[in-house]
Each structure stands twice: as structure tokens, then as C-alpha cells.
Amino acid sequence: MPKLSVxxxxxxxxxxxxxxxxxVIGQTMTDIEIIVVDDGSTDSTAQIIRDYxxxxxxxxxxxxxxxxxxxxxxxxxxGLDAATGDYVGFADGDDICDTDMFRRLYQAAVAADADxxxxxxxxxxxxxxxLAEPADSHRWADIGATAIRDLEGDPEGANRKWLLEFVxxxxxxxxxxxxxxxxxxxxxxxxxxxxxxxxxxxxxxSANRVALVPQALCHHRVARVGQTMATVDDRLLKIxxxxxTIRAWLKSHGRDDVYAPALLTWVxxxxxxxxxxxxxxxxxxxxxxxxxxxxxxxxxxxxxxxxGHVRGNRAVTxxxxxxRKDFATFSRAAGYRLAEKxxxxxxxxxxxxxxxxxxxxxxxxxLRSRLSRGRAAMAAYSLPVPKGRLTTKLSxxxxxxxxxxxxxxxxxxxxxxxxxxxxxxxxxx
Numbered sequence: 006m007p008k009l010s011v012x013x014x015x016x017x018x019x020x021x022x023x024x025x026x027x028x029v030i031g032q033t034m035t036d037i038e039i040i041v042v043d044d045g046s047t048d049s050t051a052q053i054i055r056d057y058x059x060x061x062x063x064x065x066x067x068x069x070x071x072x073x074x075x076x077x078x079x080x081x082x083x084g085l086d087a088a089t090g091d092y093v094g095f096a097d098g099d100d101i102c103d104t105d106m107f108r109r110l111y112q113a114a115v116a117a118d119a120d121x122x123x124x125x126x127x128x129x130x131x132x133x134x135x136l137a138e139p140a141d142s143h144r145w146a147d148i149g150a151t152a153i154r155d156l157e158g159d160p161e162g163a164n165r166k167w168l169l170e171f172v173x174x175x176x177x178x179x180x181x182x183x184x185x186x187x188x189x190x191x192x193x194x195x196x197x198x199x200x201x202x203x204x205x206x207x208x209x210x211s212a213n214r215v216a217l218v219p220q221a222l223c224h225h226r227v228a229r230v231g232q233t234m235a236t237v238d239d240r241l242l243k244i245x246x247x248x249x250t251i252r253a254w255l256k257s258h259g260r261d262d263v264y265a266p267a268l269l270t271w272v273x274x275x276x277x278x279x280x281x282x283x284x285x286x287x288x289x290x291x292x293x294x295x296x297x298x299x300x301x302x303x304x305x306x307x308x309x310x311x312x313g314h315v316r317g318n319r320a321v322t323x324x325x326x327x328x329r330k331d332f333a334t335f336s337r338a339a340g341y342r343l344a345e346k347x348x349x350x351x352x353x354x355x356x357x358x359x360x361x362x363x364x365x366x367x368x369x370x371x372l373r374s375r376l377s378r379g380r381a382a383m384a385a386y387s388l389p390v391p392k393g394r395l396t397t398k399l400s401x402x403x404x405x406x407x408x409x410x411x412x413x414x415x416x417x418x419x420x421x422x423x424x425x426x427x428x429x430x431x432x433x434x
Contacts, residue, residue, distance in 0.1 A: 008037065010040060013026065038088070100223060126224065154214060170270075202247045203254070210258070241282060
């Protein structure tokens with residue numbers, strides 16, 4: 006029986022899967038099994054997996070004949086069902102793991118007798134090669150060395166609530182397989198997005214303790230064509246479907262009273278960024294989606310969550326508007342009266358919460374996503390950028406500002422051109 010099962014999920018990533026598998030095969034921890042699950046790729050991804058399995062007998066391929074509605078959830082669950090290791094870890098098929106990642110996580114988990122171990126990660130921009138900090142990087146500021154959070158000796162759930170606020174992604178964690186099996190923890194399968202959120206909640210609320218490894222041991226690729234995170238349409242609203250899944254789990258385990266405020270806080274966090282991306286009729290659909298969710302919480306819970314935020318916070322204003330079913334106030338708080346305000350609000354939100362460098366990267370990815378409908382237009386926006394991680398030097402800040410300025414200037418020029426070229430109503434007829 007291997008000490009660790011690493012589950013790699015893949016779908017149409019023929020340009021990246023080899024690099025990911027190389028990083029997993031090359032781990033300093035060798036007593037592992039590598040379960041690679043392909044969700045019915047239509048490119049050469051499956052064949053690449055077969056080739057690797059033929060060269061390394063630790064690789065166990067599971068190749069779906071066709072793409073499933075559950076997507077990565079179905080693939081991850083198939084890997085969990087096949088896993089035999091004491092612990093289970095994950096890797097996205099387009100990510101890159103540090104060669105020491107799983108050894109360090111495993112040793113930290115075993116030393117602490119923990120059900121879960123977690124490390125930091127970096128965002129790797131596929132278009133520029135620049136590394137950036139994720140949204141929860143500030144939460145690691147006071148963790149100077151591997152730390153242990155005891156969750157069983159915490160009747161008020163303070164440590165669990167703190168951990169729930171980390172980014173939910175599973176591919177920088179390992180889990181004790183016995184815990185996952187005992188609690189029947191799996192990814193919810195359906196027409197969803199962001200299935201890692203319920204999985205994160207179930208694992209954190211079931212674990213005995215968590216080992217925190219503060220080093221960044223994984224590079225998660227972003228701004229890749231076809232990636233979920235690039236979505237800017239109604240599919241974003243599906244993240245709120247997970248509120249019902251998590252709420253049902255809390256009630257079935259008798260923990261709704263303790264964690265309902267934390268869950269509503271999670272809803273508010275998702276609302277903060279989804280509302281900045283909602284456009285046109287999607288804005289009303291976002292409101293209609295959230296009204297019954299907020300109505301499902303008592304006034305005491307809503308008021309308590311609101312009091313935990315800075316007064317005048319736009320998300321809190323939207324929360325109160327949802328409780329009153331007041332779309333006009335909701336729209337004003339979200340900045341929907343001016344289409345441009347969504348982009349401005351997004352920039353201000355990230356400047357306030359994640360800093361200039363992260364905002365620069367998000368701005369660049371946002372504009373590339375909007376312009377990807379016409380690949381020819383993208384060439385006009387490309388900038389020569391250095392490879393590797395940006396540091397906090399003045400030159401890096403100047404570079405980030407240059408990216409922002411160039412992108413915004415180019416976008417304005419593109420919009421002006423589109424207005425000039427746009428046919429009149431008579432021309433369309």
C-alpha cells in the first residue's frame with residue numbers, strides 16, 4: 006500500500022499534461038501511486054497519459070470515453086474511489102508541483118497526526134509567465150514555520166472558521182483517506198462550477214487537525230484558454246448552488262447554528278467578485294439567484310455577518326438589499342448604472358484587498374479574456390514581460406503600473422474603434 010495517492014485530473018490539456026506529470030513523477034517522495042483521470046479529452050491528452058503509464062508503473066490511467074457533466078468532480082471522484090494510499094493529494098493536469106511538495110505535506114501531516122495538510126501556491130500566468138500571489142496569501146503572514154491547528158479542541162469552531170476562509174482549491178492539500186471514506190466526502194457531481202468549495206467545507210469540518218506548510222510548493226496555471234476561471238457569463242452564478250449543498254450538510258450534521266454565519270459570509274465573498282463581472286441581464290439573474298438564499302437566513306445571522314464588515318461595504322449594502330428584495334439599491338451598490346463601473350470597481354476591490362501587483366495581473370487577464378473573441382486583436386495588447394516572479398522592488402511596481410496603463414489605454418482605443426465601426430440600426434436591417 007503506498008503512503009500517498011496523487012490524483013491528476015485532465016481534460017483537453019495536451020500542451021500541459023506532460024509538464025504536470027513530469028513534476029509528479031519527479032517527486033522526492035517515491036512511495037506514491039499516481040492516478041491520472043482523463044475526462045474524455047478530444048485532443049491527444051489521453052494518448053500522452055497512456056505513454057507515461059507505459060514508462061512508469063506507478064501511473065494508473067483512468068480514461069473516460071466521453072466528457073462527463075460532472076467535469077473535474079467526476080474525474081476527482083473516480084480517482085478517490087481508486088486510491089489506496091494512506092493520504093490522498095490532487096494535481097490539476099496543467100499545474101506544476103514543486104518536486105518536494107508531497108514529501109513536505111506528507112511529513113507535516115504524519116508528524117501532527119493530522120487529517121489534512123496544506124501549503125501555499127503561486128498563480129502562473131499562461132500568457133506572460135509571471136508569478137503572482139493568490140487571494141489568501143495574506144493569511145499566511147504570521148505562519149513562519151509549519152504550524153498545527155487543533156480542530157477538535159475548538160468547541161466554538163474558531164480555527165475551522167479561519168481555515169474555511171482560505172481559497173478552497175484541493176491541489177495544494179493532502180487528506181487522510183480514512184477520513185474521506187469515514188465521512189463519505191466526495192465532490193458534488195452535477196452541472197456545477199467550483200466544486201472544490203463544498204469539498205473544502207466537508208474536509209475542514211471533518212478533520213481533527215490541520216498542518217500548515219507556509220512555503221509555496223505549487224504553481225497553478227491561470228489565463229489559459231478554456232479554463233473555468235476565465236468564465237465571465239451566467240455560468241459564474243452556479244457557484245451559489247453550492248450554498249444549498251453545504252447548508253444541507255451542516256444541518257444533517259447538527260452544525261448549522263454554529264456555521265450558518267460562516268456560510269453566509271462565504272456567500273457574501275462570492276457575491277463581491279461575481280457582481281463585478283455580471284453584465285446586462287445577468288445582473289438581474291444574479292439578484293434573483295441570491296434573494297432566496299439570503300431569505301433563508303435569520304435577521305440575526307444577516308445582521309451579525311453585516312456587522313463583521315466595514316460599514317458602507319458595497320457587499321454589505323447588497324446583502325441588506327437582497328434581504329429587502331430591493332433590486333434598485335442592489336444595482337446601485339453593485340455599480341450597475343454605468344457599464345464601465347464594473348471594471349473600475351473590480352480594480353478598486355483588488356487594489357484594496359490584494360495589492361497592486363495582483364491587481365495588475367488580474368487586469369491583464371481580464372482584458373485578454375474580453376479580447377479573446379478576436380485573436381487578431383490580442384496582438385495589439387501583448388507586452389514583453391520578464392519571466393519569473395515579480396518582487397516588491399520599485400522597478401516591479403513601475404512595471405505593474407505600465408501594464409495597467411497600457412492595457413487601459415489600449416482598451417479605450419479599441420472601444421473607440423468599435424463604436425466607429427459599429428453599424429447603424431438601418432445598416433443591420
